[in-house]
Amino acid sequence: MPDFRQQLDSLRLPSWMDRGEPAKLLRANKRYWQQVNDWMRWPLQQLDAETCPVPLLNVLAYQRDIERFNGEPLSLYRKRVKWAFINAQDAGSVSGFIRIFARLDVGAVELKERQAGYEWDVILVRINDEQLSTYNTLMMNLVRQYGRTCRRYNFDVLNEVTTRVYAGTFSHSAEYYSADTDTRHGLVMLTQHAAAPDFSALTEYHTASL
Secondary structure (H helix, E strand, O other): OOOHHHHHHOOOOOOOOOOHHHHHHHHHHHHHHHHHHHHHHHHHHOOOOOOOOHHHHHHHHHHOOOOOOOOOOHHHHHHHHHOHHHHHHHOOOHHHHHHHHHHOOOOOOEEEEOOOOOOOOEEEEEEOHHHHHHOHHHHHHHHHHHOOOOOEEEEEEOOOOOOOOEOOOEEEEEEEOOEEEEEEEOOEEEEEEEOOOOEEEEEEEOOOEO
């Protein structure tokens, strides 16, 4: 029972017995039953990938088709062994592949299929620079082990930055007026009125946050 230690710690003697030999006997019983509990749980702990010794972890990894790559941290190796069965079930699907990355703490990824400019069998794995530099070897192993058959995977790096754009306040006005001009050509006197229509405009721009 996970809370067996808490149950032992909660045992209390009545106030008139909580001293002397009865109190010593209670403490001795607590230590004894805690030891018995550890003995009974020991076989189960050997099958727990997060707590078992490394030699037994290697045996579990062999049974679950997990091979430790060079430089892989022990904590990550334990996670891969722990989630091996569930990851194998999720292999092949887009949502399952994303869950595999999440279980191993790689972070959020996106999978894009049949994208313009790429051949039909190429699947884009969209990640950021930090994921590419930190989990490069891990992601290559995940693609080889859990990727789809007859598909090629390309890593597409996308960095997103949230910014604010402010537009300043700006306004102006424009007006046009009519004009008269006199034209002389030889002996002919001509007065021509060049009347432009009156026109005015007023434009205002206000700030906006995007």
